[in-house]
Amino acid sequence: MQAKHYATAQAHSPFDEIQAQAIITHLADQPGAMLPILHALQEAFGFIDSRAVPLIAESLNVSKAEVHGVITFYHDFRHAPAGRHVLKICRAEACQSMGVESLVSHIEQAHGVKMGQTTADNSLTIENVYCLGNCALSPAVLFDGALIGRVDQDQLDELISVARAGVQ
């Protein structure tokens, strides 16, 4: 495996109210616009800034509490930016059957980063995910959006060192 082929560092612009409002206005007219708006904001800024909440509430004519409720319900929406690289590791049954739990223990011990956390140098976020739909080629991970199957300890070590070496 050549880990470099998979690594695509996340680049997001800093939160900008005018840009956020433009995104919201562009999508607000469709039925059930809340999720498409939240996805678009996260795509642009890397997370859902709390300053976007009143803008969404105003545009969709709902309360701020309702917007907050939706953001916090779904696992995908971030409250803070992720690291430059994101590694999602499937912890569901099929991957368990192929030893993902020992891979996770190895990562936490060898690389000093806990599941659900971002490294101090902000280079890498590691997260749990429950099923990537690659269950015949378990264990599976998603690295910067690229699906990798039949992943082993050496490959994970390589992915993590590539991600962390990217720090300037």
Place this chain on the structure above:
Amino acid sequence: MMKIYLSLDAAAVSVGADRVAKGLQAEADARKMDIQIVRTGSRGLLWAEPLVEVETAAGRIAFGPVKPADVKSLFEAGFSASHALHLGHIEDHALMKIQQRFTFARSGITDPLSIDDYRAHGGGAGLAKALTMTPRDVVEEVAASGLRGRGGAGFPTGIKWRTVLGAVAEQKCIVCNADEGDSGTFADRMLMEGDPLCLIEGMAIAGVAVGATYGYVYIRSEYPHAIRMMTAAIDLARKNGLLGRSLLGSGVAFDMEVRVGAGAYVCGEETSLLESLEGKRGVVRAKPPLPALKGLFGKPTVINNVMSLAAVPWILAHGAQAYADVGMGRSRGTLPVQLAGNIKRGGLYELAFGITLRELIYDIGGGTASGRPVKAVQVGGPLGAYFSDKQLDIPLDYEAMLAAKGMLGHGGVVVFDDTVNLAAQARFAFEFCAIESCGKCTPCRIGSTRGVETIDKIVAGIEPAKNTALLNDLCTTMTDASLCALGGLTPLPVQSALNNFPEDFRPRTALAAE
């Protein structure tokens, strides 16, 4: 010119299909050979991915699994039978011949985004047929096929459609549930990547049948490849009359769009999915009212799984009887079985209902990937039962699974070798339920956490008999009083583990989760 076929399915790409494609092109260029690489869906033989197929006068010859490093030797061997990865004529492969590919007829054969390929392989015939029939006749055709909801509940699709057809409303909706969150399942993903036009055609037929003019396909965010393919296929379908103001020039309108989930497992539950589509928290609704009468935005709504809707074009094109002729008992037609986990030959096999777990695991799957003995099999996703190696004669059929205190679910089968500990798996079932609970009903929200604690006590040897009784009592409460299948079926993996593997629950000093 040599024509080479290679899958673009996410599973194939996950083990290097894109790099193999690049390597093939580079090697051909270096040899000044003229080749054409066609990216198709997957045949489902995921253990053989990346699967490279070469077109010959006698059909397609397959090689797999091909690593980028194997490319050079394939050319050197002239893509002949002398190569170690040679699998022969793909259509004659034993694991292809045992299948009856209705829903996956085109997957692995055609370019998923070629309308010409689609039509040349029978695509569009179902919709064309439906447009010559009355809506009631279309609904009755689907009912007569015996098709049952492939999402897990197994509710007859025709009856659902009949209810929506009978509802009076200015606007009705078709919603496709592509929130395939069950571990061990990937049929929806493969269909959306390998033959997305088939799903679009199925949704259009549903629209024609019940009088709905708009549809949504709600795809989980964990499936970026499927989202891209469906979005591109919808554009393609619009340009070619499979969607739009006048389906195939008939004057009947139907259009649709992709909506993306946000990582909530519970949104695979139909009412939670509808809430999510409306832009709300994915909190389960109490039924009644049925979505068929008051669904998306309060409109009468057909909400079906990808596999149910994708089976419809074949049924319309070939007739209900041809579909009903296959299967066993009240489970008619085919089931795309997904064989996963610790298995040598994992993949998707579309089979008539009725194959036993033993045939599936050994004859098709070739046993475990680790080479160790099979200890447990979970059927039907995280809410399905764990069966032991002594229960492998159960056939895959809705009723037979229920009789064995399990459920068929979405047709996923996850195999575990003898290193698995079933108390740990039961604990995980509760843990998962606690993470994913929508929080609306108490048995699921609180019971899941109490369940984790109770299993911890049992394996720690704290009053095991008393706590086992308490665990069973908790399971009864969750089964009877939860609002939806998440809380209601979590006891299935828990109690099957407890009943089928009691030895794993004997007190230990260390916790099972380690």
